[in-house]
Amino acid sequence: xxxxxxYQFLIVYLIGLSVLLGxxxxxxxxxxxxxxxxxxxxxxEGASGxxxxxxxxxxxxxxxxxxxSIFLATVVGILGRRRSWAGSMIRAAAYNIQAYPIVAVAPIxxxxxxxxxxSRLLIAAMICYFPLLLSFMGIFSEPVKDIEHFFNATGRMxxxxxxxxxxxxxxxxxxxxxxxxxxxxxxxxxxxxxxxAANGIGYSIRIALYQSDLAKIxxxxxxxxxxxxxxxxxLEWAGFRIEKRFETPKEGRG
Amino acid sequence: MRKxxxxxxxxxxxxxxIMGGMGxxxxxxxxxxxxxxxxxxxxxxxTSAAGELYAMEHGIFKAAGLSVEVKPGGPEKDAIxxxxxxxxxxxVASADxxxxxxxxGAPVVVAAQLFQINPLQWIYRSDRTVIETPADLxxxxxxxxxxxxxxxxxxxxxxxxGIAGSEVELHSVRYDYxxxxxxxxxxxxxxxxxxxxxxxxxxxxxxxKAVFFDPHGAGVRFVxxxxxxxxxxxxxxxxxxxxxxxxxxxxxxAAMDPANSDETIRIIHAYDPDTPVDxxxxxxxxxxxxxxxxxxxxxxxxxxSAWEETERIMVEQGLVQKPxxxxxxx
Numbered sequence: 001x002x003x004x005x006x007y008q009f010l011i012v013y014l015i016g017l018s019v020l021l022g023x024x025x026x027x028x029x030x031x032x033x034x035x036x037x038x039x040x041x042x043x044x045e046g047a048s049g050x051x052x053x054x055x056x057x058x059x060x061x062x063x064x065x066x067x068x069s070i071f072l073a074t075v076v077g078i079l080g081r082r083r084s085w086a087g088s089m090i091r092a093a094a095y096n097i098q099a100y101p102i103v104a105v106a107p108i109x110x111x112x113x114x115x116x117x118x119s120r121l122l123i124a125a126m127i128c129y130f131p132l133l134l135s136f137m138g139i140f141s142e143p144v145k146d147i148e149h150f151f152n153a154t155g156r157m158x159x160x161x162x163x164x165x166x167x168x169x170x171x172x173x174x175x176x177x178x179x180x181x182x183x184x185x186x187x188x189x190x191x192x193x194x195x196x197a198a199n200g201i202g203y204s205i206r207i208a209l210y211q212s213d214l215a216k217i218x219x220x221x222x223x224x225x226x227x228x229x230x231x232x233x234x235l236e237w238a239g240f241r242i243e244k245r246f247e248t249p250k251e252g253r254g
Numbered sequence: 255m256r257k258x259x260x261x262x263x264x265x266x267x268x269x270x271x272i273m274g275g276m277g278x279x280x281x282x283x284x285x286x287x288x289x290x291x292x293x294x295x296x297x298x299x300x301t302s303a304a305g306e307l308y309a310m311e312h313g314i315f316k317a318a319g320l321s322v323e324v325k326p327g328g329p330e331k332d333a334i335x336x337x338x339x340x341x342x343x344x345x346v347a348s349a350d351x352x353x354x355x356x357x358x359g360a361p362v363v364v365a366a367q368l369f370q371i372n373p374l375q376w377i378y379r380s381d382r383t384v385i386e387t388p389a390d391l392x393x394x395x396x397x398x399x400x401x402x403x404x405x406x407x408x409x410x411x412x413x414x415x416g417i418a419g420s421e422v423e424l425h426s427v428r429y430d431y432x433x434x435x436x437x438x439x440x441x442x443x444x445x446x447x448x449x450x451x452x453x454x455x456x457x458x459x460x461x462x463k464a465v466f467f468d469p470h471g472a473g474v475r476f477v478x479x480x481x482x483x484x485x486x487x488x489x490x491x492x493x494x495x496x497x498x499x500x501x502x503x504x505x506x507x508a509a510m511d512p513a514n515s516d517e518t519i520r521i522i523h524a525y526d527p528d529t530p531v532d533x534x535x536x537x538x539x540x541x542x543x544x545x546x547x548x549x550x551x552x553x554x555x556x557x558x559s560a561w562e563e564t565e566r567i568m569v570e571q572g573l574v575q576k577p578x579x580x581x582x583x584x
Contacts, residue, residue, distance in 0.1 A: 027339075029338055029339070030338060030355070030358055030359040030360040030361065031358035031359050031360075032334065032335065032338070032354065032355040032358035032359065032360035033335050033338050033339065033360070035358070039358075107429070107430065110428075110430055111430055111432055115426070115428070115430075195428075196428045196429070196430065198426040206401070207400050207401030208401070209330070209401075210399065210400075210401035210402050211354065211401050211573070212332055212334075212335070212351065212354055212355070
């Protein structure tokens with residue numbers, strides 16, 4: 001599964017690079033507009049060590065931000081699953097907060113919290129939180145009638161049991177949305193670093209951009225892709241293990 | 255019945271279109287061709303584009319037989335790349351951008367130098383920080399945009415005055431001035447003719463006195479905004495280039511003329527309504543010193559030795575691998 005993920009990324013990256021180089025040679029553009037292969041190679045030789053460290057730094061923040069947003073989305077999803085006024089209020093508030101573009105909110109966050117990891121973490125969580133929240137709300141507010149009916153009828157239903165039933169019955173959906181939002185966590189962290197932080201691969205991209213150095217940006221994109229693929233693989237693997245764990249008793253029962 | 259009628263209608267429409275097209279073509283051939291040019295600024299509309307805005311508003315480009323679209327720039331806009339891609343025919347770029355582009359084979363040519371003195375300076379509080387000579391930079395916390403030309407200029411300054419990297423603390427700068435306001439950073443880079451005026455005013459309102467450290471005055475000449483075009487434009491349309499540069503510099507001369515200051519400030523304010531008129535007035539006065547240092551000075555003059563010094567600094571700092579012989583692109 002890991003090598004499949006990496007192959008897929010490499011194919012996409014190489015297609016993108018080929019299109020870019022096709023433009024370069026087709027339109028006879030200089031290395032300043034689109035760098036040639038030797039220049040990209042040289043940039044890779046010079047910047048790889050630093051960029052790997054920067055990407056790992058970014059990935060660390062993205063993973064923590066992702067976990068925070070999963071936790072938040074779970075809490076808000078559980079609270080907002082009720083069809084009451086409070087549930088509706090929480091849903092409306094969650095949607096409204098997301099309506100503000102992160103580029104407008106980010107400067108305020110950086111002014112208040114500085115340009116350290118906390119700001120990056122918050123922005124990463126904010127960016128990947130919404131798709132998680134939408135799915136979690138959908139899952140937690142949709143009754144699993146066949147199973148819940150039994151517990152409702154016997155008077156044994158409580159909110160914990162309801163959440164458990166809905167989560168277990170939609171485990172595949174939950175895993176898919178968590179894996180999907182991981183990419184957004186990475187993107188969110190990079191955007192935060194690009195806007196104002198002083199660390200991470202987003203910051204390095206910003207510096208390369210100041211210097212009009214597309215070769216370095218291409219190298220950075222390569223490492224971002226590799227490490228994001230690795231993280232996605234880990235999540236998929238964890239999801240697969242969890243699914244297996246819950247599938248086994250069912251098979252036993254059958 | 256219906257089909258032949260429909261065919262006839264379509265045939266008439268096609269004939270009308272062809273006739274219309276021919277008519278337009280004939281009309282076009284009859285009218286003299288007005289070159290349509292795109293001109294990409296380095297930054298958004300503000301006082302640093304006073305000449306361009308003046309030329310545009312007073313029809314100076316039109317009088318020169320040119321149709322010029324002046325496009326605002328920004329942090330992600332690169333005029334040199336746009337020239338090569340054909341999105342613009344002229345643009346504004348700083349010397350470091352030009353030298354980098356030349357080192358990577360871009361066919362860029364400098365047609366005029368707008369700023370004779372680089373407006374990039376460092377603001378500091380005179381009551382907290384004393385800088386009488388550049389050597390006083392030692393021991394200070396200096397704001398720099400890593401990767402930006404202010405970092406290059408600051409490193410050149412430190413090298414020139416023998417200040418080791420360990421003797422100063424470089425602080426990463428972004429758009430947020432909070433670290434400077436909080437006093438965590440002693441010197442903060444600003445464009446003296448733009449943000450410099452605004453920050454100075456804010457400090458004044460807070461009862462603090464701001465002064466500026468000028469690298470140009472300390473002997474580091476690093477060329478700023480210049481007008482660039484492509485080698486193809488120079489070779490294939492020299493007359494258009496001449497007309498454009500002439501119109502542009504006429505606009506700049508008029509915009510920097512004290513007799514036209516009210517009108518220039520009015521125009522700038524129309525394009526930059528967020529900056530109060532009194533601040534634009536002060537920005538204009540400072541810009542004038544950088545663009546036209548003396549009354550007889552001809553705006554647009556290329557300072558070849560300053561360009562060579564800029565190139566030398568960039569080579570020394572490894573920002574370009576080898577000399578590009580920038581003189582050939584001026």
